[in-house]
Amino acid sequence: MENPFPLLLLSILTVLAKQAFASSLEEASTIVSSYGQPKIKLNKIDYCWRAKLLPIWSANRRALAECAVGFGKDAVGGTHGATYIVIDSSDDPIHPKPGTLRYGAVQKEPLWIMFNKDMVIILKTELMINSFRTIDGRGVNVEIAYGPCIVMHDVNNIIIHGIRIHDCVPGKQEIVLSSPGHIVHRLRDGDGVDIFNSSHIWIDHCYLARCTDGLIDLIHGSTAITISNNYFTQHDKVMLLGHNDHFKGDKVMKVTLVFNHFGPGLVQRMPRVRRGYAHVANNRYDEWLMYPIGGSANPTIFSEGNYFTASNNSGIKEVTKRESDSGWKQWKWRSYNDEFENGAFFVESSWGNCAPNYTQSQTFKVYKGSMVPTLTSYAGPLRCTAGYRC
Ligand SMILES: *[C@@H]1O[C@H](CO)[C@@H](O)[C@H](O)[C@H]1NC(C)=O
Ligand SMILES: *[C@@H]1O[C@H](CO)[C@@H](O)[C@H](O)[C@H]1NC(C)=O
């Protein structure tokens, strides 16, 4: 008969090891790289798919969909659909070829879209993305650039991860395919990502820069959205939440901006909010040229644990900008645990509860602003290699 003792010992050790691992997981989200590299600290989203028990991202790409935090937490993307691989960077706006990004983007059924190689996709018209879609750029370098870029219109459940979206310009045509056989007319404005009457959206680890209009415009009652871990640079009007003071439908808007790095060369609107609610948490702001956080029409803004570095120009130290001459003292704009460098300051207004009231699955620990340079140090697309920890 076999001696049961080693088995017993093994199971006790396993339990102990699991407990030790679980407690370090809650404490500091710290992992030690197994290849002798220094310790790295990851934010909650990255820890979820880059470091948990099965850390080889390429073995289970769809685990990513469980890792969002904040109001966009429930965006399932293409988790329950087939895998679609983009192998062709060309674009035909009306009769897209199988293998191109547009063909996968407009299909009716859910799809998890990935790419077989590095590519620069120059679109001829805006790319309208259908509901239940993930665009997963991990493992390759994918740029959507030098043409019209991304639109989400009356859709839901979209995840975009690890794509470089830059130098977006208005298209020459106004006719755009929105689903197979269905054509719509669009105004052409040259946004990076335009989100219109859409919900359950998560944009993570993208690079966004130098577009004709906004980098991300989130308008017309769009809600349940998380914008995280992105790197923004070299642009004037960065992010609009609500496009018109008179559009009451934007009151429902709930957006989480977390772990983003607003890098050099940005002018204003990070974000500019109308009517809705924005939780702006643990973002890094480098020297802006006008203001980082602004708004009009009584929006609620909760700025928590951000890291603001003002420029040396004594006229542009203020974080906040209200587009209103009077009445703004009633708007709830609050700052908590923010870190202000080089004379930056936030002008608060109103009183009362400003909490996001997240559900248990949406909630995340917001660190003090001084931690933000570490928490955002991986902002933008990551270099991931299949078969290795990313
Ligand atoms: C918003 O989108 C939904 C589909 O998700 C649609 O039923 C509704 O009519 C749209 N609302 C407006 C104002 O366009
Ligand atoms: C701002 O001033 C500090 C201290 O004089 C200097 O080190 C820094 O380079 C200046 N930054 C810019 C962008 O000029």
Ligand SMILES: *[C@@H]1O[C@H](CO)[C@@H](O)[C@H](O)[C@H]1NC(C)=O
């Ligand atoms: C959170 O709840 C408080 C208290 O009920 C409320 O005043 C506040 O508006 C809520 N915040 C959001 C974002 O819904």
